[in-house]
Amino acid sequence: MSKKQDNKISPMEQDYNQWYLDVIQAAQLADYSPVKGCMVIRPNGYALWENIQRTLDEMFKDTGHVNAYFPLLIPENFFQKEAEHVEGFAPECAVVTHGGGSKLEEPLYIRPTSETIIWSMYRKWISSHRDLPLLINQWANVLRWEMRTRLFLRTTEFLWQEGHTAHATEKEAEQEALRMLEVYRKLAEETLAIPVICGTKTEKEKFAGAEHTYSIEAMMQDHRALQAGTSHHLGQNFAKAFDVTFQDEQGQRQFVWATSWGVSTRLIGALIMTHSDNKGLVVPPRLAATKAVVVPILSKNADSGLMLSEARKIADSTGLGRAIKVDERENLSPGWKFHHWEQRGVPLRIELGPRDLENHQVVLVRRDTGEKLFVPQDGLKDKVNGLLEEIQQNLFNRAKAYRDEYTYVVDDEETFRAKLEDPGGFLLAHHCGERECEERIQAETKATIRCIPFDAEQEEGKCLFCGKPSHKRVIFAKAY
């Protein structure tokens, strides 16, 4: 056993919070900044975000959206135009009061989200039904003055994308909100390998200014829920607040229907807490900037120059290009390198030593299972790519099985409270749908309704807490 103390990762069973921070530190995903609640996203972390961006941006464009950029600063009065919106966001906004050495006539808010500035522009851009739909997305940073922050999960400033669309009809806006939620589901499940539940938020939990909010909800390895993305049907609220109208085919002036939707760097937090283990980060192959690393085993009995050149050949033969690295460092032992790449979550390790050279083989080691495979060098490309796909699938299946294991159907309050405390998880329960009832449960148990799942079956029942009739089960959980 090594005496080295650096990069130690606390076991998640012992201290889940510390484990999460240790994984981030060991994989060098992020670091703290001098400003409270802000973080520096380091290259390893930013690479994850870049791949999320790339994947999502393609999907946005495939569904007819275009990118634009709106300013960071928003006039104070814009926030006051939509009553619920100002109530929801004003308290957590940072405000710029001075510029150029003097006090500003009107304070400027640093955007916590961009509905207001965007709809003030849409007013200028929309006048006819021929201008609709308007499907714009922006990649941006936003600022929310949160009381308590956590790397990636809740930081004062964070990166996200926010889509803002304008439509001629309510139905079209509704379809858009649902379509984008589906885009998020695909991203989460197929790229991040995070199983999610799609559903509707309750009145209490919906976005400030929305008619209704849809979300994807994931379960972390401490059995708590994490909202991983949201899509809002905004109705005509912002159109009315900013007086955005169009003339329909009949020449009638009408308010525009709207949606907005977003995912943020929080997804990286979700990724960490879904797949990583006590060895460190685990990244699904489709998201990994480095999908595989070749570790040559050097020794005094072998020609190290030959070993390195063979290692490079092996790397080339996989066809992974930039996504495969050869760890050529001669001052580090193989064991050290194994740990190093495991902490960084590289999905596949390829070992090449003297014995392998002799047998014309390599050793493949999976990050997800730790399994070692001895495979011939011939046909390595197919083997490696097949294995990466298998790892991707396995991570998803494993996470889904885990979530299902901690999802319970509960029919009485006593069981509800007991399960919530131990072991925690998703509790499928009947609820009356009333806000007061929901608030009382949260106050007493810390559990919130994560969503009303789309696939919840019609089923007659009674609210677990007040006995009023219910037709569907909702998901309760403690959430981040």
Next chain:
RNA sequence: CGGGAAGUGGCUCAGUCUGGUAGAGCACCUGGUUCGGGACCAGGGGGUCGCAGGUUCAAAUCCUGUCUUCCCGACCA
């Protein structure tokens, strides 16, 4: 924002109670031997102790303020 804990070379920490001018392990640099799960030997470089004041002949150490981080709570992507 309330309660608790903590900030000392890159990292983990000792030293603080009982002031006397900073130490260990790992990391780093050089040379050599190693290398199939965190190698070893020898030599070497680097910190004024989060920041700002105060007390004192003298402050990492005592006092005041402040900033940041972690945990618990109220607020949230």
